[in-house]
Amino acid sequence: MSRLKRVIILVTTVAVVAGLALGGGAVWLYSDAKVSTAGSTTFRNELAVPPLAKSRVKADGTRVFDLTMQSGHKEFIRGKKTPTWGFNGDYLGPTLRAARGEKVEVKVANRLGEASTVHWHGMHLPAAMDGGPHQMVAPGRTWTPHWTVDQPAASLWYHPHPHGKTEKHVQRGLAGMLLLDDERSSGLALPKTYGVDDLPVIVQDVRFDGAEFDHGHRLMSDTGFLGDRTMVNGTLDPYREVRDERVRLRLLNASTARVYAFGFSDGREFSLIGTDGGLLEQAVPMDRIRLSPGERAEIVVRMEPGEKTVLRSFPPQDLGEGWQKRFNGGDDTFDILQLRAGQKLRPSPEIPDRLGELELPKASDTVRGRFFGLRTSGINGKKMDMGRIDETVTRGTAETWTVRNEHGTPHNFHVHDVQFRVLEVDGKRPPAELRGAKDTIFVPGRTTVKLAMRFDGPPDPDVPYMYHCHLLYHEDLGMMGQFVVVDQGQKAGRVHVPEGHEGH
Numbered sequence: 001m002s003r004l005k006r007v008i009i010l011v012t013t014v015a016v017v018a019g020l021a022l023g024g025g026a027v028w029l030y031s032d033a034k035v036s037t038a039g040s041t042t043f044r045n046e047l048a049v050p051p052l053a054k055s056r057v058k059a060d061g062t063r064v065f066d067l068t069m070q071s072g073h074k075e076f077i078r079g080k081k082t083p084t085w086g087f088n089g090d091y092l093g094p095t096l097r098a099a100r101g102e103k104v105e106v107k108v109a110n111r112l113g114e115a116s117t118v119h120w121h122g123m124h125l126p127a128a129m130d131g132g133p134h135q136m137v138a139p140g141r142t143w144t145p146h147w148t149v150d151q152p153a154a155s156l157w158y159h160p161h162p163h164g165k166t167e168k169h170v171q172r173g174l175a176g177m178l179l180l181d182d183e184r185s186s187g188l189a190l191p192k193t194y195g196v197d198d199l200p201v202i203v204q205d206v207r208f209d210g211a212e213f214d215h216g217h218r219l220m221s222d223t224g225f226l227g228d229r230t231m232v233n234g235t236l237d238p239y240r241e242v243r244d245e246r247v248r249l250r251l252l253n254a255s256t257a258r259v260y261a262f263g264f265s266d267g268r269e270f271s272l273i274g275t276d277g278g279l280l281e282q283a284v285p286m287d288r289i290r291l292s293p294g295e296r297a298e299i300v301v302r303m304e305p306g307e308k309t310v311l312r313s314f315p316p317q318d319l320g321e322g323w324q325k326r327f328n329g330g331d332d333t334f335d336i337l338q339l340r341a342g343q344k345l346r347p348s349p350e351i352p353d354r355l356g357e358l359e360l361p362k363a364s365d366t367v368r369g370r371f372f373g374l375r376t377s378g379i380n381g382k383k384m385d386m387g388r389i390d391e392t393v394t395r396g397t398a399e400t401w402t403v404r405n406e407h408g409t410p411h412n413f414h415v416h417d418v419q420f421r422v423l424e425v426d427g428k429r430p431p432a433e434l435r436g437a438k439d440t441i442f443v444p445g446r447t448t449v450k451l452a453m454r455f456d457g458p459p460d461p462d463v464p465y466m467y468h469c470h471l472l473y474h475e476d477l478g479m480m481g482q483f484v485v486v487d488q489g490q491k492a493g494r495v496h497v498p499e500g501h502e503g504h
Contacts, residue, residue, distance in 0.1 A: 034331045041335040047238040049195040053094035062103040070111040080211035085172040091234045093176030100182040105146040110137040122156035122439045127463040133163035136498045152278040153185035155250040155296045167256045167472035189349040191248035198248045205258045220327040224257030224473030230334045239338040246348035253291040256472040263288040265310035274298030277419035277437025279356030284432040292412040292442035294470035303341040311337040318444035360421035361398035361454045369400040374411045383478030389492045391483035398454040408445035416465035420453035461486045461493035
């Protein structure tokens with residue numbers, strides 16, 4: 001055999017072996033990316049319920065809460081102490097509760113080693129009190145936002161919003177629920193005893209590296225962090241014993257990138273009674289509801305004496321095709337929470353025929369439109385610049401915002417200060433779960449949504465609100481913009497950029 005032939009054979013063999021290795025590695029990588037805890041979760045830990053935050057009322061009627069951002073350790077896994085952050089404790093925070101018409105004040109103290117913020121997600125309030133990246137709280141300092149609650153009863157939440165670091169701050173444990181009540185909702189025959197038949201369900205996906213959280217991103221994923229297990233209210237493998245025929249679950253997707261499709265393991269129906277911004281006009285029976293990061297849903301499930309059922313996340317739809325679907329969590333299944341009914345259950349009334357009234361503008365109310373093209377590289381081709389005002393809106397007007405995901409990567413879209421009505425999804429009437437008040441909406445690849453919203457808060461030409469993708473890795477990369485609300489004829493002012501953020 002000639003020397004040339006031997007070289008050709010050797011090169012060909014090496015190429016074939018390398019190809020097989022790469023192919024085998026790709027197959028292994030693809031297979032390993034699928035995650036499922038369905039049927040294997042032990043449900044050995046009783047679900048923790050965040051306490052209701054204590055408050056005091058000042059002479060002028062203002063309700064005052066105290067929140068302290070602090071570091072700590074929590075034993076999620078027996079015998080292993082995980083370094084964490086939390087509000088008023090080692091992980092997560094208490095549930096704040098206030099009523100429509102109340103004046104509230106929150107004293108936010110930062111006892112961490114770095115600056116952070118607290119954003120009141122879903123709350124209608126002045127821009128200077130919003131807790132976005134312009135309201136940074138330095139270590140050792142206290143920030144005291146105050147406002148009057150002027151919106152319907154709803155399940156909101158609070159979390160950090162420091163530009164470029166939001167994903168890590170939320171992952172470490174800085175999050176909590178903020179519940180609003182009003183006269184109408186208080187008079188409805190719905191489950192409403194907090195911690196008994198009315199449960200907060202804060203869902204997060206996590207991954208551990210020994211005792212510590214592993215915050216690394218899955219190889220090939222372009223959406224952000226995806227964990228290999230879930231916890232609820234900071235509890236791994238949780239169960240909850242219930243003593244009522246009907247249980248209200250206030251679902252919050254507090255994960256940073258994962259999309260969930262919630263349903264029950266036995267396929268039972270539940271009643272959707274509320275979305276991000278409050279109660280629906282009437283309950284909707286369904287067996288699945290998809291929530292992307294930041295979205296909320298209130299559901300009521302009926303239980304029979306002595307039975308068990310599991311709240312499960314099934315593989316969500318519209319996360320791409322093929323490899324993209326697999327690596328973005330589109331094939332993943334998680335057992336989230338087991339409900340165990342007592343042998344005797346307190347009777348619960350039927351869900352009322354009518355629930356809330358939507359305080360949302362219609363398409364005919366809007367006076368102008370705007371377009372927002374979503375790409376991981378930015379919105380409308382621009383990365384976030386904290387010193388740049390991208391949009392100026394006039395107080396008291398309603399607008400239609402058209403939001404288009406211009407490529408295949410999944411995104412969602414959150415607007416600060418307002419609740420919006422979803423007018424269309426790809427030119428069609430939205431499904432029932434998108435017909436309530438929303439502040440965050442999932443926007444799959446190549447999808448277009450139209451949203452109607454009204455800007456009726458106090459004008460402030462110098463302090464902006466945010467709009468952004470709430471897949472927090474994308475937000476941190478700069479997939480965010482800013483708008484100010486001004487009076488008729490007023491122009492946008494000059495934004496003050498906090499120290500340390502001049503480069504953003």
